[in-house]
Amino acid sequence: MKKKLNRRNFLKKTSLSAAAVSLLPNSLKAISGRPRLSTYMGDYAAPKLEKIRAAFIGVGARGGTHLKFFATLPNTEVVAICDLYEDLVKEKTQWVKEVSGENGHTKIAHYWGDENKWKLMLQEVKPDLVFIATNWLNHAPMAIEAMNQGAHAFVEVPIAVTLNEMWDIVDTSERTQRHCMMMENVNYGRDELLFLNICRLGLIGELLHGEASYIHELRWQMEEQKRGTGSWRTHHYAHRNGNLYPTHGLGPVAQYMNLARSEDNLHSLVSFSTPALGRKAYAEKNYPADHKWNALDFKGGDLNTSILKTAMGKTIMVQWDETSPRPYTRLNLIQGTKGALAGFPTRIALEGGVEGITKNHHDWVQGEQMEAIYQKYDHPLYKRLNEAAKGSGHGGMDGIMVYRIVECLQKGLPLDQNVYEGCFWSAVAPLSERSVASGGSPQHFPDFTRGNWKTTQPLNIIT
Numbered sequence: 001m002k003k004k005l006n007r008r009n010f011l012k013k014t015s016l017s018a019a020a021v022s023l024l025p026n027s028l029k030a031i032s033g034r035p036r037l038s039t040y041m042g043d044y045a046a047p048k049l050e051k052i053r054a055a056f057i058g059v060g061a062r063g064g065t066h067l068k069f070f071a072t073l074p075n076t077e078v079v080a081i082c083d084l085y086e087d088l089v090k091e092k093t094q095w096v097k098e099v100s101g102e103n104g105h106t107k108i109a110h111y112w113g114d115e116n117k118w119k120l121m122l123q124e125v126k127p128d129l130v131f132i133a134t135n136w137l138n139h140a141p142m143a144i145e146a147m148n149q150g151a152h153a154f155v156e157v158p159i160a161v162t163l164n165e166m167w168d169i170v171d172t173s174e175r176t177q178r179h180c181m182m183m184e185n186v187n188y189g190r191d192e193l194l195f196l197n198i199c200r201l202g203l204i205g206e207l208l209h210g211e212a213s214y215i216h217e218l219r220w221q222m223e224e225q226k227r228g229t230g231s232w233r234t235h236h237y238a239h240r241n242g243n244l245y246p247t248h249g250l251g252p253v254a255q256y257m258n259l260a261r262s263e264d265n266l267h268s269l270v271s272f273s274t275p276a277l278g279r280k281a282y283a284e285k286n287y288p289a290d291h292k293w294n295a296l297d298f299k300g301g302d303l304n305t306s307i308l309k310t311a312m313g314k315t316i317m318v319q320w321d322e323t324s325p326r327p328y329t330r331l332n333l334i335q336g337t338k339g340a341l342a343g344f345p346t347r348i349a350l351e352g353g354v355e356g357i358t359k360n361h362h363d364w365v366q367g368e369q370m371e372a373i374y375q376k377y378d379h380p381l382y383k384r385l386n387e388a389a390k391g392s393g394h395g396g397m398d399g400i401m402v403y404r405i406v407e408c409l410q411k412g413l414p415l416d417q418n419v420y421e422g423c424f425w426s427a428v429a430p431l432s433e434r435s436v437a438s439g440g441s442p443q444h445f446p447d448f449t450r451g452n453w454k455t456t457q458p459l460n461i462i463t
Helices: 007-014 018-022 026-032 061-070 086-100 117-125 136-148 163-176 190-201 219-223 229-239 247-256 278-286 367-377 380-389 394-411 419-426 428-437
Strands: 052-057 076-083 109-112 129-132 152-155 180-182 207-215 266-273 304-310 315-321 333-336 339-342 347-350
Touching: 052 061, 052 117, 052 394, 061 076, 061 086, 061 129, 061 394, 076 086, 076 117, 086 109, 109 117, 117 136, 129 136, 136 152, 136 163, 136 229, 163 180, 163 419, 180 419, 190 247, 190 333, 190 339, 190 367, 190 380, 190 394, 207 247, 219 229, 219 278, 229 278, 247 315, 247 333, 247 419, 266 428, 304 428, 347 367, 380 394, 419 428
Parallel strands: 052 076, 052 129, 076 109, 129 152, 152 180, 207 315
Antiparallel strands: 207 333, 266 304, 304 315, 333 339, 339 347
16 A cells, blocks of 8 residues: 655654754755844735836846846836947837837936946936846846845846855845846746646646756857857867756646645756767858867766756656757646646646547547647636737747746735745756766755745635
8 A cells, every 4th residue: 555645744753853864974964054144035915016117137038038028017117238239238228119109118227338338327317126137147246236236136048057046045045135036938938827826726736747858959159159148158068068958848847736835845966978070060060170168178977867856756857958859848747646637749648538539548639639628628828828928939938937027026926936046956967967977976955944944834725
């Protein structure tokens, strides 16, 4: 007979008292975390902002789309745009004028041409919140300084590159009582919201296992040599070996499982990478022998596979590959005791079948058959905001995300993604690098919540 694991008893048995933590060796103390500086931010709701004054740092491909959609929302004001390049600042200012009319967002301060102009912008403009869409190395310093200057920080993925940066972000958020949210837009995709709703309804039973990935061939970005994503991201591929971009696949699966929110949390991972062949071959084929890309010694394996274990024993496979020639996928699979949901293509299988469609779990409901599933189980947030978010980017998920950021701040609600979730999901990158470098040895996740995940409220099915 299988005994059902009692979560409450499990947590009692595995929780350590303060006295016990003090006796741990230094290597385990690091897992437990650093002393809290102020307010726990897991369920934190900031004071209402009736009108939101926002500044934008980095307005290339991602930042520009956030700016454009934000400018269309009621009771918002774009107060500053900052980028290295003058042409981007002026172009995106014109975008704002086109979507808001001559009477809206008329006092936009412009900053460009210097690596540190964003600091001056924060000091002079004092925005309520800052959208940060720059290269990965700038995410943590900019978010931390924005919070220190009194602004909420909304950061593109990943939230930071190193574990120390993630701790610094957590500490600053708690001390300043300012939000720092990693903008994981995929959590707002139609299928991801559908799966979240189905999981919460219990249709696939107790959750056991997830599969997540970012398989996206992006070698073409190497052509961006002086500015653009490829100009800086290519160097990460050369010098780092692990899963460098885990959050698009992991974020939704983590929310299905309620990780870091009362049910369970990430505990450890093991990680392995393939040989690093694809980028070197691509550079040799497409660039002269003396080109700077051919001078790089690419260390990062073409494909990385990491296996994550949760505190309650669930597993998640997370893969990353931006090099190999194959179709795009995020996998997006969640397995329960009564069935499974999977993406690319979107499909569902239930024990006993799906009424009126399949007879048992050996057949997927997919293709045109999925329409009945959407009609019955579409997430209420998607149904409410899909029309308003159309054209905002990535099938509308970008717009739903920005809309929710504004809605939560204006109504004084907790955010859909808290600072700790951004750090847990991003931590896969440095932990996977450590595991790969040590031959696949297990690496433990720091508990950025310092134990408070056990009492953090689950993410509601927002209507």
